[in-house]
Amino acid sequence: MRIHLLGGFGEKGRTSLAIESKGYRLMLDAGINTSVSMDDADYYPRVSPAALVATDALIITHAHEDHVTALGWAIAQGFAGRILMGAETARDADMAWAGYAAPADRERARAAAVETLPARGTVALGPFTVTTGRSGHIVGGSWCVIDDGARRFAYCGDVVPESPVFMMDPLPPCDAIAIDASYGDDDVPARERARQVAAFVARHPQGCVLPTPLAGRSLELLAILPEPxxxxxxxxxxxxxQLAAQEWLRPGIRDRLAERLAAAADWREGEPLPKAALLCYDGMGMSGPSATILPLAERQGHPVLFTGHLPKGSPGDxxxxxxxxxxxxxxxxxxxGENRAIVAASGARIVLGHSCDPATLRALAAHIPLLRADLATGTSLDI
Structure with missing residues (x-):
């Protein structure tokens, strides 16, 4: 089994990799890099048209822009294989395409035939048996384990083992694993971060703005923010x-969040910024209502709290x-701590890390000795 790192390794964004075995080529995710402009070659995965033509299938793990937005671009470059993603991912992906894809690429992605990837189950693709499970990151988000009969490779995608809202299924043992290294050696637990975010909101009773991705973190914020x-x-x-997709949620959380959603007010463009915690997308100020709300908040000196990744040069940054x-x-x-537990449980002898810069990866490798901090986008390896 040969692994090709196409994006997101030694960098944040354009997450993508390909797996080859027995003459079959499977691509996992097709994201973009919001740290550069769309006309920059590094906006898209580092994969040639010839390699895309030779790709038999593409799995999309979830609907965030750094995992799904390059689908239409890949089709334009010659990819014509099978496309698989979860039903909720297929439903939500157009928001990422609308915000970050070239218009023609968005239309190509919207017109593509998509097969449903099971939330928890298996699918056969050529020589591969692909096992999926819930990632804990977002409704519709999956991890994938690729087994060619001789080797087993686990791709975490984006995972959150201890999300208070979303469920993550345990990964099976594997020979190699690509972990979500976004936070490096940051070990501050989610409950402490949630307390800090809630305290910020409580300190600003005149209201504040919290930009967020439309799906995933938005529901996590709904769970923790002080009202209104x-x-x-x-x-x-x-x-x-998201609340309707109960299969993806932790038991007992849906009804409480539904009550909070019912109590929330709707804000419309042209109205004064509310005396409330205002949730708006996207989380970086690059598209969606955030692109107009943030300049307004900045002019008025209205408090703003960002809670996720901010690409260099973005409005949020x-x-x-x-x-x-x-x-x-x-x-x-x-x-x-969560990544150390994932690696230990996997039994993997080869560990890769995606979605962070080299320094962050090296910091994580100091705690996970098997992590290959020397591997970056453009590298291939055999397992």
């Missing part, structure tokens, strides 16, 4: 759809660097 809460356009519909917004990570990826 207000919702920018499209946020209520997304939260309701600029505001934080200028002291016009605050930042505090709300964990929607594994902490150090």
């Amino acid at each position: 809460i207000a919702l920018a356009p499209d946020m209520r519909e997304s939260l309701a759809a 600029r505001m934080v660097r200028a002291g016009r917004a605050a930042w505090n990570r709300l964990p929607t990826h594994p902490t150090l």
Whole structure:
């Protein structure tokens, strides 16, 4: 089994890799890199048209832009194989395509035939048996284990073992694993980060803005924020759809969050910023209602708190660097302790890490000796 690292290794964004065995080529995820412009070659996975033509199938693990947005681009470059993603991912992916894909690529992705990837189950692709499980990161989010009969490779995608909202299924043993290394050696537990985020909101009774991805972290924030809460356009519909997907949620959480959603107010463009915690997407200020709300908040000196990744040069990055917004990570990826537990349980002898820069990966490798911090996008290896 040969692994090709196409994006997201030694960098954040454009997460993608390919697996080859017995003449079959499977690609996992097709993301983009929001740290560069769309006309930069590094915006898309590092894969040639010839390799895309030779790709037999593509699995998309979830609907965030750094995992799904390059689908239409891959089709334009010659990919014509099978496309598999979860039903909820297929439903939600167009929001990422609308915000980050070229218009023609968005239409190609929307027109593509998609097969449903099971939330928990197996599917046969050529010589591979693909096992899936819930990732704990987002409704519709999956991890994948690829087995060719001789070797077993686990791809975590984005996972959250201890999410208070979403369920993560345990991964089976494997020979090699690609872990979600987004946070490096950060080991502050989610409950402490949640307390800090809630305290920020409580300190600003005049209201504040919390940019967030439309799906995933938005529901985590709904769970922890002090009321009152207000919702920018499209946020209520997304939260309701996530709550309807009960299979992906922790037992007992749905009814409590449904009550909080019912109590939240709707904010519309043109209205004054509310005296409430206003949830708006996206989480970086690059698209969606955030692109208009954040300049308004900045002009008025209205408090803003970012809680996730901010690409260099993004509106959120600029505001934080200028002291016009605050930042505090709300964990929607594994902490150090969680990644150590994932690796130990897997029994893997080869460990890769995606979704972080080289320094962050090296910091994590100091605690996980098997982690290959020397591997980066463009590298291939045999397992």
